[in-house]
Structures are given as structure tokens and as C-alpha cells.
Amino acid sequence: MSHPPVYLxxxxxxxxxxxxxxxxxxxxxxxxxxxxxxxxxxxEARVALDEARERIAATLxxxxxxxxxxxxxxxxxxxxxxxxWRAARAxxxxxxxSTPIEHKAVLAACHQVAREGGTERLVAVTRDGLVDADDFxxxxxxxxxxxxxxxxxxxxxxxxxxxxxxxxxxACGALMHTDAVQAFGKIDFDMRTLHVDLLTISGHxxxxxxxxxxxxxxxxxxxxxxxxGGSQDRGRRAGTExxxxxxxxxxxxxxxxRERETEGAHLLALRDRLEARVREALPDVVIHGAGxxxxxxxxxxxxxxxDAETLLMALDLRGIQASGGSACQSGSVGMxxxxxxxxxxxxxxxGALRLSLGCMSNAANVDRAADVLITLARKARGLxxx
Amino acid sequence: MRERxxxxxxxxxxxxVAAAVLLEQGYDVVGITMKLHEDGADVPDKPCCSLDATSxxxxxxxxxxxxxxxxxxxxxxxxxxFDDFVSEYAAGRTPIPCVRCNTFTxxxxxxxxxxxIDARWIATGHYGRLMDASHGRVLLRGRDPLKDQSYFLWGMxxxxxxxxxxxxxxxxxxxxxxxxxxxxLRTANKPESMDICFVPHxxxxxxxxxxxxxxxxxxxxxxxxxEDGRVIGEHPGFARFTxxxxxxxxxxxxxxxxxxxxxxxTREVVVGPRSALSxxxxxxxxxxxxxxxxxxxxxxxxxxxxxxxxxxxxxxxADAHGIDVVLSASVQGVAPGQSLVLYxxxxxxxxxxxxxxxxxxxxxxxx
Numbered sequence: 001m002s003h004p005p006v007y008l009x010x011x012x013x014x015x016x017x018x019x020x021x022x023x024x025x026x027x028x029x030x031x032x033x034x035x036x037x038x039x040x041x042x043x044e045a046r047v048a049l050d051e052a053r054e055r056i057a058a059t060l061x062x063x064x065x066x067x068x069x070x071x072x073x074x075x076x077x078x079x080x081x082x083x084x085w086r087a088a089r090a091x092x093x094x095x096x097x098s099t100p101i102e103h104k105a106v107l108a109a110c111h112q113v114a115r116e117g118g119t120e121r122l123v124a125v126t127r128d129g130l131v132d133a134d135d136f137x138x139x140x141x142x143x144x145x146x147x148x149x150x151x152x153x154x155x156x157x158x159x160x161x162x163x164x165x166x167x168x169x170x171a172c173g174a175l176m177h178t179d180a181v182q183a184f185g186k187i188d189f190d191m192r193t194l195h196v197d198l199l200t201i202s203g204h205x206x207x208x209x210x211x212x213x214x215x216x217x218x219x220x221x222x223x224x225x226x227x228x229g230g231s232q233d234r235g236r237r238a239g240t241e242x243x244x245x246x247x248x249x250x251x252x253x254x255x256x257x258r259e260r261e262t263e264g265a266h267l268l269a270l271r272d273r274l275e276a277r278v279r280e281a282l283p284d285v286v287i288h289g290a291g292x293x294x295x296x297x298x299x300x301x302x303x304x305x306x307d308a309e310t311l312l313m314a315l316d317l318r319g320i321q322a323s324g325g326s327a328c329q330s331g332s333v334g335m336x337x338x339x340x341x342x343x344x345x346x347x348x349x350x351g352a353l354r355l356s357l358g359c360m361s362n363a364a365n366v367d368r369a370a371d372v373l374i375t376l377a378r379k380a381r382g383l384x385x386x
Numbered sequence: 387m388r389e390r391x392x393x394x395x396x397x398x399x400x401x402x403v404a405a406a407v408l409l410e411q412g413y414d415v416v417g418i419t420m421k422l423h424e425d426g427a428d429v430p431d432k433p434c435c436s437l438d439a440t441s442x443x444x445x446x447x448x449x450x451x452x453x454x455x456x457x458x459x460x461x462x463x464x465x466x467x468f469d470d471f472v473s474e475y476a477a478g479r480t481p482i483p484c485v486r487c488n489t490f491t492x493x494x495x496x497x498x499x500x501x502x503i504d505a506r507w508i509a510t511g512h513y514g515r516l517m518d519a520s521h522g523r524v525l526l527r528g529r530d531p532l533k534d535q536s537y538f539l540w541g542m543x544x545x546x547x548x549x550x551x552x553x554x555x556x557x558x559x560x561x562x563x564x565x566x567x568x569x570x571l572r573t574a575n576k577p578e579s580m581d582i583c584f585v586p587h588x589x590x591x592x593x594x595x596x597x598x599x600x601x602x603x604x605x606x607x608x609x610x611x612x613e614d615g616r617v618i619g620e621h622p623g624f625a626r627f628t629x630x631x632x633x634x635x636x637x638x639x640x641x642x643x644x645x646x647x648x649x650x651x652t653r654e655v656v657v658g659p660r661s662a663l664s665x666x667x668x669x670x671x672x673x674x675x676x677x678x679x680x681x682x683x684x685x686x687x688x689x690x691x692x693x694x695x696x697x698x699x700x701x702x703x704a705d706a707h708g709i710d711v712v713l714s715a716s717v718q719g720v721a722p723g724q725s726l727v728l729y730x731x732x733x734x735x736x737x738x739x740x741x742x743x744x745x746x747x748x749x750x751x752x753x
Binding site: 309310311312313314316317334376379380 | 416453455457458499502503
């Protein structure tokens with residue numbers, strides 16, 4: 001292949017940043033202590049962990065004890081929804097409220113609530129993927145334990161009005177959770193002014209490794225733990241802490257926040273460039289969520305007459321790495337539940353590609369990706385489809 | 387520029403070796419595993435797949451250093467293969483889903499995908515061979531009579547032959563396994579899968595129960611009758627029976643009973659002695675030709691079931707819609723729904739789905 005591959009799947013994961021890796025390394029080997037140990041190695045690890053927690057808290061505008069380490073975004077989402085609902089059970093609040101366009105980590109947790117005897121409520125979304133605020137507020141009542149809405153949608157990049165939705169949830173006395181895995185480092189927020197109770201972040205979307213995340217838990221909010229055992233993380237999450245990854249996450253968070261404005265502007269320009277190039281060649285391209293506010297790094301588009309499965313394969317063979325609706329374990333492409341909820345016609349939804357930009361994106365590779373995509377789409381339209 | 391070939395990889399040893407051989411021959415290999423049905427339906431939210439077979443195919447491709455993709459063909463497979471499987475059993479016939487999968491899913495749907503990635507060739511791990519004849523490429527039986535799969539391949543669109551590669555068709559299974567070991571493939575010693583892929587434990591009744599209404603005739607009790615109309619017992623549903631079957635029938639007085647006919651309309655399973663199974667006329671529909679259509683009166687070899695005998699036969703009708711043949715020797719157990727495949731020596735001429743079989747001369751039908 002004459003060109004190096006073009007990675008356009010940053011919303012799936014990102015490479016570990018060099019400075020992050022470097023910061024982590026000592027904690028794997030020379031400074032390998034268990035933070036719970038009383039000896040010197042243990043103390044050292046404990047200090048590193050506490051410091052990492054403080055630094056993450058600082059990037060959120062939170063108190064250090066409001067940061068709970070997790071293994072991933074999914075754990076954060078599960079813990080927030082299930083933990084909050086289980087803790088509220090005794091008080092008679094039996095419902096959870098979410099949206100049909102959440103990450104499966106939230107949707108599956110809501111299904112679990114239903115299996116455990118609770119009520120699962122879903123809010124309507126518009127054709128652009130925005131949560132219907134009136135419907136949301138109408139479903140906030142005295143039965144509601146926790147509401148959960150993803151801030152930046154991982155498939156389409158649409159940004160929800162989390163402060164407004166939070167106000168509705170708080171007004172009825174419920175807890176508010178947001179999955180901010182795609183929002184962190186893209187949207188400016190501060191937990192001192194934002195009133196959400198629970199907020200999930202994940203390391204590997206921002207240059208930390210896979211296997212670490214954090215859940216912001218506002219002081220006073222009670223969650224029933226998912227992991228039982230020792231008293232780590234104030235008893236909220238038993239199990240020996242992953243010190244090197246926590247150190248890595250802290251630095252990645254700081255860098256993401258520090259670079260947010262410049263990186264955001266850079267990615268937005270690239271995304272607009274990509275979309276414009278595709279639209280110029282293929283004017284009937286459908287950009288999902290285009291009518292709603294969107295985060296700068298994601299575009300989800302369908303080219304009528306193409307199907308994503310074939311296109312992704314053809315793109316990969318030309319070195320362009322993108323993704324489809326929702327990847328499943330086998331690696332085959334399934335219909336996106338997000339686009340379905342947005343009432344996108346099935347033949348359009350089945351063509352949806354998610355191109356997500358990040359640290360590896362630049363004008364040249366975005367142009368090349370657009371050109372290859374245009375060529376392949378034109379070719380696909382000339383062929384019969386199954 | 388190396389020519390690109392899409393290798394349909396099931397995760398088994400045959401297709402793994404096919405991929406390795408083609409890579410060695412200098413092709414630009416792309417491995418594809420077709421996801422044909424939902425697995426793990428008992429897991430919440432059907433988190434499709436995670437199939438060990440898919441993982442095996444992916445790991446083989448990774449070892450070979452070639453790309454691998456999973457194509458989700460669940461919808462088309464369900465429509466073209468699975469639904470037909472259910473409705474055929476419901477109608478008292480004995481379908482071969484593999485034939486329809488080869489006809490539609492592999493050699494129609496997969497070809498479309500191959501076109502989209504500029505693949506000149508399609509390859510599988512089937513035991514069949516290809517040869518250039520004066521009138522174009524033809525499909526031959528696999529060299530190993532024990533593994534020959536040509537009986538399942540007659541339905542593929544003829545144009546596919548000119549872009550098909552069957553790298554293991556010249557080998558015995560042992561030779562294929564030896565090649566797999568030589569390549570160091572993890573699938574070298576994988577056991578043979580004999581079951582239909584969507585019938586997990588070889589029990590098609592389970593599958594039918596899930597997909598037919600509870601009161602479906604095929605799964606409802608009916609009479610077991612002799613050919614002269616005598617009721618000799620009850621059966622729990624005719625879908626459990628196929629022509630020539632002995633299992634599940636009452637003991638005979640002097641000789642065992644065999645199923646000779648299934649009458650779906652009256653839910654009757656007709657039985658007779660072994661001699662009553664003999665048939666020498668067979669008719670088929672849903673025809674496909676892979677070679678020039680034989681003329682009426684031509685002598686061809688005919689096979690009416692997998693690994694069944696190949697019998698010289700006279701063609702009474704052969705056209706785009708039907709085949710009728712008269713066999714030179716009777717065969718036993720000809721089941722509607724199975725395939726009638728015509729051969730000229732090792733060459734597959736074409737085939738069809740059996741609709742009827744009889745004894746005696748078949749009336750010559752208008753062409």
C-alpha cells in the first residue's frame with residue numbers, strides 16, 4: 001500500500017499518548033506497591049493514587065472524594081444507574097429514566113433494573129437525535145430514582161442539553177447521571193456549576209489506556225456498590241486499585257482539558273472539511289444529527305445506495321479505518337439502535353458510517369479518506385446490492 | 387498486481403487451508419466469514435456472534451497476514467434458506483438447506499460483496515473441482531469420493547464458475563489436514579461438522595417447534611398407514627419422518643416397515659416393506675444448469691441423495707423449469723425436497739429439487 005492507513009475511529013479508541021505511557025511506566029515495575037500496604041512501597045502507591053484522584057477531580061471541578069476509579073466507561077454507567085437505583089429502592093423511588101440512544105452500558109443497566117422489579121422509562125428523541133425535553137420533564141416524578149442521558153452521543157456526536165435536563169431531574173428529587181465518555185475534553189464543564197450527580201468518563205478515548213475510567217459521584221449521593229470486598233475507594237469499589245492506569249488517566253485528563261479549545265477548533269475544521277468534500281461529490285449524503293448541536297469529532301453519514309458493511313470492508317482494504325452503526329462481538333455490522341430511534345429509514349441507516357476524528361487526524365488524511373469514500377460509494381451505486 | 391480472491395471461511399479446516407493455499411499461490415486473499423444466524427439467543431439483547439468458528443477464521447487470517455471480515459447475512463439467509471427449510475418440512479418434504487445456502491447465500495450474495503471489493507475470484511473449501519471445457523468452465527466431483535460435495539453445489543449460478551476456485555477439491559480430507567498441519571493452522575485437527583449449521587444438536591424438530599405454530603400439522607399426531615390404507619399406528623408429527631426411514635415406526639409382522647410417502651394434507655405417514663421403497667422415475671423442479679442442457683433421450687448419471695449411488699438414466703425432460711429421468715436401476719428412498727443431480731462422468735450437468743418419484747415408465751412430457 002502506497003499510503004499509510006488513515007485512522008478515523010477515534011470515538012472507538014485512541015492510542016495511549018506518549019507522555020501518558022511514560023508517566024505510567026514506573027508504577028508497573030519499580031514502584032509496584034499495593035496502595036493498601038503499610039510499608040513504604042504501599043505508601044508511595046497510595047500517594048500516587050490520591051494524587052491522581054485529585055488531579056482528575058481538578059479537571060472536573062470536583063472534590064477528590066467525588067472521583068471513583070472504574071475499569072471502563074461501561075462500569076461507570078452500570079454503577080451509576082444500577083447503584084443509584086438499588087440504593088434508592090428503600091425510599092420508594094422505583095423508576096429509571098433514559099433515552100433510546102444511550103450506550104448499551106446504560107440501556108442494559110436499565111433492563112436490569114426492570115428485571116429486578118423497577119420501571120424502565122425511555123424518553124422520545126427527535127429525528128436529529130435530540131432528547132425531547134418536554135417528554136423528559138413529563139417523565140420526571142416522585143417515582144424516579146435516577147435519570148441517565150449521554151452528553152455527546154457516541155454514534156452521531158449529537159450534544160444534549162444536559163444542564164436543562166438536569167434541572168428537570170433535580171426538580172423531582174431524582175438523581176441525574178450523564179455518560180460523558182465522548183464529551184470529556186470536547187465540552188467545557190465544571191461540576192461546581194453543573195448539577196449532575198453522576199458523570200462517567202473513560203480513559204481510552206482521551207489517550208489513556210483501555211481498562212481505566214472514572215465515575216464522578218457527588219458528595220452525599222449513595223450508590224450500592226457493584227464490587228464487594230475491601231474498603232478501597234471508600235468502600236464504593238472493592239479491589240486493588242490500578243495505580244499505573246490511574247496515574248495515566250490523571251495526565252490524560254489534564255492534557256485533554258488543557259487542549260480542549262485548540263483541539264476542538266482543529267477537529268471541527270477537519271470535520272467540516274470532510275463533510276463538505278463528501279457533500280460536494282455526493283450531494284444526497286445524509287449526515288445524521290446535522291440539525292442538532294454536535295461535538296466536533298464525530299460525523300455519522302449515509303450515502304444512499306450503499307451499505308455500511310460492504311463499504312467498511314472496501315475502505316479498510318484501502319487503508320481507511322472507520323466504523324459502522326454498532327459493532328457486535330463477531331465483528332459484523334448490525335443496525336444502529338440510535339438511528340432506529342431517530343426514525344432513520346432502514347435502507348439509509350444500513351449505510352451509516354461513523355467517521356471520528358482525533359489526535360491522528362490531519363487535513364491530508366481527511367481529504368484522502370473523503371476521496372476514497374467518494375470513489376467507493378460511486379462504485380457501490382453502480383452495483384446491485386443484496 | 388496480485389488478483390484478489392474472497393475466501394468464504396467457516397472456521398473449519400477446509401476453508402482455512404483454501405485460504406493458505408491461495409496465499410501461497412500468490413493471490414491477494416481476503417477472508418470472509420458469513421454470519422448466517424443469531425447465536426446465543428439465550429443471552430440478553432442477543433449480543434450476536436462471538437462464535438468460536440468466526441474467531442477461528444479470524445485467527446487463521448491473522449496468522450496468514452490477510453484481512454478478515456464478518457458479513458452479516460442473517461436476513462437474506464433467513465429469507466432464502468431458513469424459511470424454506472421450515473416450510474418444506476411443514477409440507478412433508480426433506481429439504482437440504484446447504485444446497486440453498488450455496489445457491490443463494492454463498493454464490494449470489496457473497497459474489498455481490500466480492501464485486502464491491504474488486505475481487506476477481508471467489509473461493510471455498512468445498513470438495514469439488516473445476517475444469518475448462520470447450521463450452522466454458524465446468525464443475526466436477528471432488529477427487530475424494532468420500533468427501534465429494536458436488537451434490538450440494540449444483541444450484542450455483544453458472545457465471546460463478548468462471549471466477550470460482552476450489553483449492554482442496556483435488557485432495558482427500560487427510561491431504562487437506564496434512565496441508566493444514568504443514569501451514570501450522572490452528573484448525574488442522576478440528577473435528578468435522580456434520581450437523582446443519584442452524585440445527586445445533588442435529589434435532590431439526592426443536593428448530594421446527596420454535597418456528598412453526600404449536601398446532602402445525604407437521605408436528606401434530608397422525609396415522610401411520612400401509613399403502614393399502616390400513617392404519618397400523620400413530621405418529622407424533624410427520625416432520626419427524628423422511629422417505630426410507632425405519633426409526634419411529636411400529637415393528638413389522640415379518641419384515642420391518644419403512645416410510646414410503648408422507649401425505650401432508652391428511653397427516654399420514656405411509657409405510658411399506660423395503661421393496662416398496664424402490665423408485666425408477668424421478669422428477670424435479672427449481673432447476674439449474676451448469677453445463678449444456680442434455681437432450682431428451684440422452685443417457686446421464688443421476689444421484690438422488692448425498693453419497694447415494696450414481697445410476698445411469700435416460701433424460702425424459704430437461705429444461706429451465708423441470709427435469710424428469712428414468713433410472714436404469716431402481717433406487718430406494720427418494721425423498722421429495724432432496725436434490726436430483728445429473729452428471730456426465732464427473733462433470734455436474736445440473737440439478738433440481740425432487741418433487742416426485744415413481745415406479746414404472748414416466749410419461750414423456752411436452753418440452
